[in-house]
Amino acid sequence: MPDIRPLASTEIDVVGAVLGLARLHQGDGVYLVAWQGSEPLGHAHLALTDPPELQDVEIRLEYRRHGVASSLTAYAEDEARRRGFHRLRLDVSVDNAPAQALYRRCGYASAGEAPRRVTGTIQLRTGPIEVDETLLVWEKRLSGGPHTTVSSRPDAG
Ligand SMILES: CC(C)(COP(=O)(O)OP(=O)(O)OC[C@H]1O[C@@H](n2cnc3c(N)ncnc32)[C@H](O)[C@@H]1OP(=O)(O)O)[C@@H](O)C(=O)NCCC(=O)NCCS
16 A cells, blocks of 8 residues: 655655656645555646545556555545535546546546546646546535544534
């Protein structure tokens, strides 16, 4: 199991050297980073909008298919729950079969909204990129307390 924690400002250089951190300057959320010792394995951005959104899930090629994205997703869900949210959303490209398989397995399904075509230039930390893709909006209802809860509190909402 990787160690997951919010990105600290002192870790930006070491994480940014091997992962995109594309939404670093978006300013509406927190990057969650999975580590193995001093090695960053992958990250996810949790935008603290209402509802919150899981964005920029990226796992380094050599660490894929080891459950890292699943662990980051579960951590993001706990974080959203802890902040009082009852659902988590994400956009996934119609062409991204691996990501769809991941999110389906994590319990996400269509939010019932029409697919959205996105075209144009997007400014990322790493520079501008051209996009032309169709995004599906998926979401998951977050029930119960955080996975990390060790004791139940009857008054917890
Ligand atoms: C998609 C991505 C995040 C998955 O990360 P990961 O750490 O390899 O995912 P996990 O190991 O947690 O996978 C969990 C499950 O998702 C499904 N899955 C993940 N990658 C898959 C793939 N390439 N093909 C088919 N199913 C896949 C499988 O069911 C997998 O379980 P299994 O390995 O026991 O079969 C990773 O491939 C990646 O970084 N891709 C590039 C960036 C990207 O597309 N991000 C998503 C943006 S919405």
